[in-house]
Structure formats: structure tokens, C-alpha cells
Amino acid sequence: MSGTTLDAPLVPVSPTTRVLACATDEIGEVAADVVATVAPDGVLGVATGSSPLALYTALIRRRDEGLSTERLRLFALDEYVGLDADDPRSYAAYVRAVIAEPLGIPNDRVRVPSGSSPADAEAYERSIVEAGGVDLQIVGIGRNGHIGFNEPGSDAETRTRVVELDESTRRANAEHFDGDLSLVPARAMTQGVATILSARRIVLVASGAAKAAALRSALLGPVTADNPASFLQRHRDVTVVADLDALREDR
Numbered sequence: 001m002s003g004t005t006l007d008a009p010l011v012p013v014s015p016t017t018r019v020l021a022c023a024t025d026e027i028g029e030v031a032a033d034v035v036a037t038v039a040p041d042g043v044l045g046v047a048t049g050s051s052p053l054a055l056y057t058a059l060i061r062r063r064d065e066g067l068s069t070e071r072l073r074l075f076a077l078d079e080y081v082g083l084d085a086d087d088p089r090s091y092a093a094y095v096r097a098v099i100a101e102p103l104g105i106p107n108d109r110v111r112v113p114s115g116s117s118p119a120d121a122e123a124y125e126r127s128i129v130e131a132g133g134v135d136l137q138i139v140g141i142g143r144n145g146h147i148g149f150n151e152p153g154s155d156a157e158t159r160t161r162v163v164e165l166d167e168s169t170r171r172a173n174a175e176h177f178d179g180d181l182s183l184v185p186a187r188a189m190t191q192g193v194a195t196i197l198s199a200r201r202i203v204l205v206a207s208g209a210a211k212a213a214a215l216r217s218a219l220l221g222p223v224t225a226d227n228p229a230s231f232l233q234r235h236r237d238v239t240v241v242a243d244l245d246a247l248r249e250d251r
């Protein structure tokens with residue numbers, strides 16, 4: 001394990017969750033140590049957002065140093081409804097520019113949810129199954145405990161579907177839309193909680209005090225749809241890579 005991991009300031013309820021507490025600038029390398037184990041040809045579930053950026057940077061550096069990543073297969077967690085895949089604000093564009101292209105992964109090995117019909121959602125679920133399932137799923141956590149776009153109220157049985165985004169989520173993401181809330185799509189297609197939990201391993205990355213309350217109740221609180229990340233307590237192999245601000249008491 002690279003970097004110096006610090007003692008975790010909290011002990012998760014679930015014995016199958018391990019917490020790697022580290023300095024903010026070590027998150028990428030520590031998470032990459034875990035994620036790189038699916039190379040060279042595993043099925044990697046990828047999250048968007050700012051939390052995993054350092055992890056992707058670390059993977060790209062490792063590719064430059066000889067890690068073989070071209071044969072990985074990628075499945076994204078979610079996508080806005082109504083944004084074209086060519087729109088730079090779409091998650092399809094993020095996955096291409098930030099992950100797939102720098103890792104040398106061709107388009108035919110990359111899947112991002114698209115469309116808005118139940119048939120589109122079912123097709124996405126099927127494509128994951130046909131790939132043999134996700135070996136390792138990277139997730140971030142929303143300030144309200146969402147994983148993917150599974151907002152509070154999403155239960156453990158949910159599968160890929162179209163959801164309405166919470167206003168708080170749209171506000172948090174408005175920075176990617178010139179700060180204009182009215183430009184943030186109201187709906188998204190997301191893998192469900194059950195879809196995420198079907199991955200063989202899960203790595204959650206979180207940093208900063210804004211995530212502390214959600215992360216703390218996800219790890220220590222009851223398993224409840226009020227905090228969809230708490231369902232991770234039911235998974236058999238979860239690694240949380242987080243900085244001390246994200247792991248401290250709520251504030």
C-alpha cells in the first residue's frame with residue numbers, strides 16, 4: 001500500500017468494510033493500489049464527480065509506468081437524461097476524456113447508461129450481466145448519502161432506472177453547468193442500489209468535511225434508504241478510502 005495510512009478515527013459497523021484513512025493528497029494512490037488489481041482485463045465500474053479524479057490520475061501514471069489497462073472494460077454508474085453523449089457536461093464525455101482515452105480503452109469496451117425508457121435501463125443491466133458482472137465498482141458519495149444517482153428513498157432492490165434528482169444534488173452539481181441551476185437536468189439514469197451491490201468489490205472514495213455527515217451515517221448508522229450509501233454495509237467487500245476531514249465527526 002503506498003502512502004502512509006493513518007489510524008481510522010471510526011470503526012465501521014460492517015466487518016466486511018475496511019476504512020483506509022489517509023491524507024487528502026494520498027487518496028488517489030491508496031485507492032489506485034486497490035483498483036489496479038482488476039488490470040489487465042477486469043470489468044471496472046467507474047464513478048464520475050470530483051472524488052475519484054486523483055484515483056484516475058494515479059491509474060494513468062501507472063499505465064505510463066507499464067500497467068496494462070487497454071483491455072479493461074468500463075461501466076459507468078449514471079448519466080443525465082437529456083444530455084447528448086457529445087455534450088462535454090455529460091458523464092459519457094467525462095468517462096471518455098478522464099478515464100477511457102488516457103487509459104487507452106477503446107469505445108467498444110466502455111458503457112455509459114443512455115436513453116430514458118425502461119427498455120434502455122434493462123438493456124444496461126443486461127450489458128453488465130453479459131460482461132460477467134462488475135469486478136470492482138468505484139463509488140463516490142453525495143452529501144445526502146446518494147451513490148450513483150440513488151437519492152434518499154432508493155431502496156436495496158432498485159435496479160438501473162430513471163430517477164428525479166434532488167434539488168440539493170442539482171445545486172451541488174450546478175458548478176458544472178456555469179452555476180446555473182436551471183441548466184442542470186432534472187432526471188438521470190442510474191444503476192440501482194442492487195446493481196451496485198452486485199459488484200464483486202466496491203471502493204468508495206470521499207474527501208472533505210462536506211461528506212462527513214453522509215459518510216459517518218453510511219458507515220455507522222442504520223441500514224436505511226434514507227442514506228442509500230448505508231446499503232454498502234450489506235456488501236461483502238467494501239474499501240473506503242477517505243481523508244480525515246471526511247471521516248471526522250459531523251459538523
Ligand code: GLP
Nearest residue numbers: 048049050051140141142148149
Ligand atoms: C454526483 C454523481 C455521483 C458522485 C457524487 C459525488 O452527483 N452522480 O456518482 O459520486 O455526485 O460527487 P463529487 O465526488 O463531485 O462530490
